[in-house]
Amino acid sequence: MIRNFGNKLGLAWWAKIETENPNTTYWYGPFLTKKSLKDNMSSFMKDLTDEGSTEIKHSLVRCKKDEPLTF
Known part of the structure; x- marks a missing residue:
């Protein structure tokens, strides 16, 4: 999937x-664009x-993130 490639x-x-x-x-993502992340944040919150x-x-962060996604 392209999101996973972008994350890598x-x-x-x-x-x-x-x-x-x-x-x-909690880490919520990955998203291809900052806008798509912002558009989906309200349901998670x-x-x-x-x-x-x-x-x-x-905070919104552009990075590579691996498991675990919750600490």
């Missing part, structure tokens, strides 16, 4: 999302909120 090259866009409760870091996560912070 370090060209994919990821969201790094950190929550306080639970104290967790809503899922975290619906699950009871609080103090949610995020």
